[in-house]
Amino acid sequence: MKKHLLVSIGLATAMLGGSLALVAGGTVAVASSENGAAGKFADRAIKALAKRRPAQAVTFAEQAVALSPRDATYRALLGRTYLAAGRFGSASQAFSDVLALDPTDAKAALNLALAQTATGEWIAARETLAAHAARISPADRGLALALAGDPAGGIALLSDAARDPAATATVRQNLALALALDGRWVDARTVASVDMAPAQVDQRLMEWAAFARPEHAAQQVAALLGVTPSPDRGQPVQLALAAPAEPVALAQADPAPEAPATTAVAVEPVADTPVASPDPAPVQLAAAVRPAITFAPRREIVQALPAHYMRQAPVRMAARLRPVAAPAGRAPATGNYYVQLGAFDNAAVARNAWRRMSRTVPRLAALAPQGMQASVRGASFYRLSVGGLARAEAATLCGSVRAKGNRCFVRTHAGEQLANWARPERLASR
Template identity: 55%
Template sequence: MTTRALLLGGISALLLGGTMVGCAANGGGIASASDRNAALATKAAAGTAGQAQAALARNDGPIAIGYAERAVALMPQQADYRMLLGQSYLKGGRFASASHAFADALQLSPTNGRAALNLALSQIATGDWQSARHSLEANAAIIPAVDRGLALSLAGDTAGGIAVLTEAARSPASNAKVRQNLALSFALAGRWQEARVVAAADMAPADVDARLEQWALFAQPAKASDQVASLLGVRAVADAGQPVALALNAPAPGVPEQALAAADSVIAPTETAPVQIAAVSG
């Protein structure tokens, strides 16, 4: 008999024996069944999370979403899986769903700057600039200035974004990314001469005009999602939002047998790269 068949048989036995175990007077059987179920759920979630990460590495957003949703359904209190789900939604261009996933991740892990930044990006992409600015302000201490400044500009607060990036550009740790994000923020504010001067600090003179032409188009999006989608290199799609059953405060569902069976073929999860804001590339 294969390992997979043995695993399925064990799960079936647990499910069929649940009522009888629940009748045990000392409760020992309940703890044993619960521990076994939790261990299987943990293993299955790790496997589906690994498959989601593999799909992200292939730039396959829809496949990543399916696996990440399964991981969250199995382990709803795991912040890392919520982050993975949000990143999968971003890759698939589903910004409304991403905002829900990152909000849940941030609730579970309040010091996660990546969750806070990606939440703001998702809110910008759905046109909810006010919420995005609130997210950026509330989490200013945990979001790097280079990303927070441009995010503020994308959320309509170009003055605030320029102020943050100007201070960062004056720091000894300043780099080309800081300066280019500052230049783009000047462009978004319609301050083209300043955008040209700052952009030229890291570009050949012949390339500056071409970059400013790109930014002129970027500064006039047809839809709320266009700018964030361009920065992240994805295409926005119609999105009804994250499934209600995956909400952080949703009642915990029973662990489905098929999901637990997936633990038989675990792909160990690896750390996913954070989504960072960068100036539009040529």
């Protein structure tokens, strides 16, 4: 399944650095470096990446950065090794450091957005893509935007790129995937069929259906890169990027001691007389501290305060707050907007997804799950949603669902009804 999910050759090359072209480019950059030791470690990291040994690559890249911490090339290589190892949090930090050193690095910006998406920071990922929009190709930026929770924005970019006469099959397949992530399966099939046989299209849509329902935030990016997420202890503290402050400290520090050097001889006789004075100084300070201990008896006055408060217990404001805390906000807002939580193979799978999401998003548990069967070109899906909400309320709820790593979108009523498994519970409540 992984080889079918690697639909963006340009995107995968920019992030992983596993292609021959990128490995060669890295070797040239290292050979021209002035730091020979760091360059050797970087060479080893690139070779380890080419051999699919990400753990070794991380070790070598970290050593290269430790020897040359302000080299953006080495830090970009470190970020790529973290991605290959499935350590997305460390990759995000590494690529942030690259952009701090070189804000024009488009590959680092794209990699940072993907790493942020994998860690569930969708808003930050979209902000990164927007800040570097002029440097990232629309085809790669569109797919990255769709993965970061904005499939509509990604579709707009990819549609323009696909209309270009020079557009490749990769661009069209990325557009088809973005349409699938947005739930537009008919359009996704139409675009995918331009470059694929009908049987291959059916197989691809089945794979995308699973891809569109990740179990955790890192799953989609990991599948796109062909890597496995792993526990991430974070980037070593000693590799943290520090601002270069050495020139400021060394420029004025040396001339200053030269002037007092001539007066040092005159100061020595004066220093003999104050030698006797330091002895009483600590004694006076110790005596000054002792009166502070006499404040301890004042604590007995504080202990008497609770007795006065006990007499006022019947007048506590808590009793007045209980009527105010009555369920005032439980009346659901009525409307024609629904939050679609996913399209699943059948009702049983949708029920399991509902149980999982309603546990992580408490606001869902107060609503009744809605469902309907849908058929797209012979493929049957079960759409799960909650609705009858005002538009603003539906948008807020969808934001809460996305914050937990799930996907959703807001739409109007499409004929769904109360889910079958929810009916017995509602009848029992009556």
